Amino acid sequence: MKQTFAWFRPAGRMGLATIGGVVFGIVVCGTSRAVAQKNDAAARMKSTYAALAQAPEKAREKKNPFEGDAQAVAAGGKLFEQHCADCHGRKAGGARKGPSLLREEVQQAKPGTLLWILTNGVVRRGMPVWSKLPEPERWQIVTFLQSLNSQ
Amino acid sequence: MVARVFPTSIPRKSTALIALIFSLLSYHSSLAQESPYIVTYNHYLEEPGSLEVEYFSTFGTQRGGNDFHAFWAEFEYGATAWWTTELYLDGQTTFHDSTVFTGFRVENRFRLLQREHLVNPVLYIEYEQISGADKILKEVEGHDVESDFADSNSALRKEHQHELELKLLLSSTFKGWNVAVNPIATKNLSPSEPWEFAYATGVSRPLALKASPNRCNFCLENFVAGVEMYGGLGDTQSAGLHDTSHYLAPVVAWNLPSDWTVRLSSGFGLNDNSHRLLLRWGISRELSGFGEMVGRLFGGRP
Numbered sequence: 001m002k003q004t005f006a007w008f009r010p011a012g013r014m015g016l017a018t019i020g021g022v023v024f025g026i027v028v029c030g031t032s033r034a035v036a037q038k039n040d041a042a043a044r045m046k047s048t049y050a051a052l053a054q055a056p057e058k059a060r061e062k063k064n065p066f067e068g069d070a071q072a073v074a075a076g077g078k079l080f081e082q083h084c085a086d087c088h089g090r091k092a093g094g095a096r097k098g099p100s101l102l103r104e105e106v107q108q109a110k111p112g113t114l115l116w117i118l119t120n121g122v123v124r125r126g127m128p129v130w131s132k133l134p135e136p137e138r139w140q141i142v143t144f145l146q147s148l149n150s151q
Numbered sequence: 152m153v154a155r156v157f158p159t160s161i162p163r164k165s166t167a168l169i170a171l172i173f174s175l176l177s178y179h180s181s182l183a184q185e186s187p188y189i190v191t192y193n194h195y196l197e198e199p200g201s202l203e204v205e206y207f208s209t210f211g212t213q214r215g216g217n218d219f220h221a222f223w224a225e226f227e228y229g230a231t232a233w234w235t236t237e238l239y240l241d242g243q244t245t246f247h248d249s250t251v252f253t254g255f256r257v258e259n260r261f262r263l264l265q266r267e268h269l270v271n272p273v274l275y276i277e278y279e280q281i282s283g284a285d286k287i288l289k290e291v292e293g294h295d296v297e298s299d300f301a302d303s304n305s306a307l308r309k310e311h312q313h314e315l316e317l318k319l320l321l322s323s324t325f326k327g328w329n330v331a332v333n334p335i336a337t338k339n340l341s342p343s344e345p346w347e348f349a350y351a352t353g354v355s356r357p358l359a360l361k362a363s364p365n366r367c368n369f370c371l372e373n374f375v376a377g378v379e380m381y382g383g384l385g386d387t388q389s390a391g392l393h394d395t396s397h398y399l400a401p402v403v404a405w406n407l408p409s410d411w412t413v414r415l416s417s418g419f420g421l422n423d424n425s426h427r428l429l430l431r432w433g434i435s436r437e438l439s440g441f442g443e444m445v446g447r448l449f450g451g452r453p
Contacts, residue, residue: 024226024238024257074364082408083184086439096443097200120266123232131267132184132195134327134360137372 049105051125055116062112065136066143076144079137083130092148097126107149114142184375185412186329187404189431190289191353191379193331194271194322196260197229200442207414207433209287211426216301219245221253221286225435228442233262239279243286249304254281254312260320267324275318275333283310288429290316292337293347293386294394296424313340327360329353329377345387353379355402366408375404382421396425411436 066072081090087098094100101107106114118138121129130138186193189207197203205225212218221243229235239256258277284307286300300307315338322331335349355377363370382397384390400418407413411434418429 021238021255024228024236071364075362078364078366079362097440121232123262123265126199126232128196128198128229128232129267131324132186132193132329134357136361140362 049099049103051117051122052105052109052113055113059116060110060112062115064111064115064139064142064146066139067111069143072140072143073147075137076140076142076147079133079141080144083133084141087127092145101145102148106145111139111142111146114145115139118142185404185406185414185435186353187355187375187377187402187414187416188331188353188379189400189402189414189416189433190291190381191331191333191351192260192273192275192318192320192322193324193329193353194262194273194320196233196235196262196273197227198437198439199229199232201229201437201439202441203227203435203437205433205435207287207431210428210430211286211288211300212428213300213426214297217246217248219243219286219300221288223287223289230442233265235260239289241281241285241287243284243304245284245286245304251282251284251304251308253285253287253308254279256281270321270323273320273322275316275320277314277316277318279312279314279316281312281314283307283312285312288426290335290337290349290351291382291396291398292335292349293345293383294389295383296394296396297420297426298424300426314338315340328356347386348384348390349382350384351379351381353377353402368407368409373406373408375406377402379416382425394424395422397421398425398429400429400431 066076080088080092084092084098087095088101089095089098092101094102115135115138117127118130118133118141119135120131121127123129133141186195203225205227207223207225209221210218211221221241223239223241225237225239227235227237237256237258237260239258241253241255242251243253244250256277256279258275261274261276263272263274283299284304316335317337318333318335320331320333322329324330331351331353333351335351337347337349338344339347355375357372358374358376359371362372367373378399378401380397380399383395385392385395397420398418399421400416402414402416405413414431414433414435416429416431418426418431420427420429
């Protein structure tokens with residue numbers, strides 16, 4: 001099951017660990033630089049908003065169980081700050097990584113559409129899936145987002 | 152005129168290093184909703200540009216030898232929304248023996264489908280360069296059994312594992328429940344070694360599905376509990392469950408609003424080939440936007 005290699009010395013292992021670390025560092029630096037340089041904000045936003053139109057009819061028609069619930073707005077605001085604000089900005093007005101959620105495309109979208117986007121992400125454009133948050137928590141975020149429309 | 156003491160490149164490098172250290176110390180992190188699994192993987196990847204720094208410990212009992220405390224650090228980086236890359240550094244202390252560095256692992260996970268489905272597959276590829284003294288038991292494979300770890304560190308370190316590990320991470324989340332199943336195949340890159348097989352599987356659920364409106368440390372929504380089971384399935388020369396070890400481990404994660412996650416697991420050996428107890432704990436912190444920060448320090452767009 002295991003094989004003994006006489007040549008495998010601690011110094012060699014440290015060297016290989018260093019190489020592993022350097023490779024990891026190159027990936028971190030390389031991808032972050034590539035992402036920083038290639039982020040064409042306008043094209044990115046357009047694609048992200050276009051993803052709203054891809055929500056299936058069945059998903060769009062889902063009703064928000066927390067509609068008009070002030071507690072859900074508060075809870076959704078807390079969740080937004082914890083999970084979304086880094087990319088979309090603390091006031092949801094957009095940041096370098098994520099588009100504004102105050103724009104008409106988002107604010108006029110049906111709650112079911114927003115839940116679908118949260119659940120499925122826009123993986124190709126950098127938005128991860130958020131189905132790891134339970135569905136009630138995703139609805140709370142949707143409730144919070146739609147409350148911004150009236151502020 | 153004052154003579155220049157240092158070449159210009161040294162202060163620049165020092166400034167960049169100091170800036171990096173200060174940036175990390177004062178870094179804004181974001182609350183992660185981490186799964187409680189320590190061995191099993193679900194299909195959720197690291198958020199793009201985020202670095203999760205993790206430390207884990209495993210205390211293991213050892214019949215016919217000395218108990219041990221194995222530990223590892225993980226640096227998990229979300230390269231994109233569909234690709235996460237990770238570096239592990241492993242070590243262990245065997246009581247009444249010694250403390251040794253046991254090797255490193257580089258791992259990549261690739262999300263195969265763009266959207267959520269009933270079952271979500273993720274491809275996992277790992278290269279590991281570890282010694283036989285590695286006891287973190289992050290995977291239990293092939294015919295791995297407790298007696299493999301009974302020798303002294305000096306003897307175990309002579310063994311060398313130079314392996315490629317492949318996993319298919321299958322995971323599904325429904326009504327708050329996550330079910331994850333990981334079939335595993337491992338090949339020691341020495342030609343004479345067989346493929347080894349293993350499994351890891353887990354079920355978990357947050358203790359509350361709705362968030363409370365206020366920030367709180369002890370809200371039920373901050374806790375995710377579950378159970379995982381893992382073990383070996385033999386190898387291509389001798390498939391089956393004989394001479395394999397298996398574990399059942401209740402697990403819990405506590406996602407703190409202060410951006411830290413704490414995980415606990417007590418794994419119980421299910422047969423005579425298994426360690427009786429593998430007590431594990433881990434602590435992690437996610438640094439969101441880490442990639443952008445590094446990119447800016449090294450000349451990326453501000």
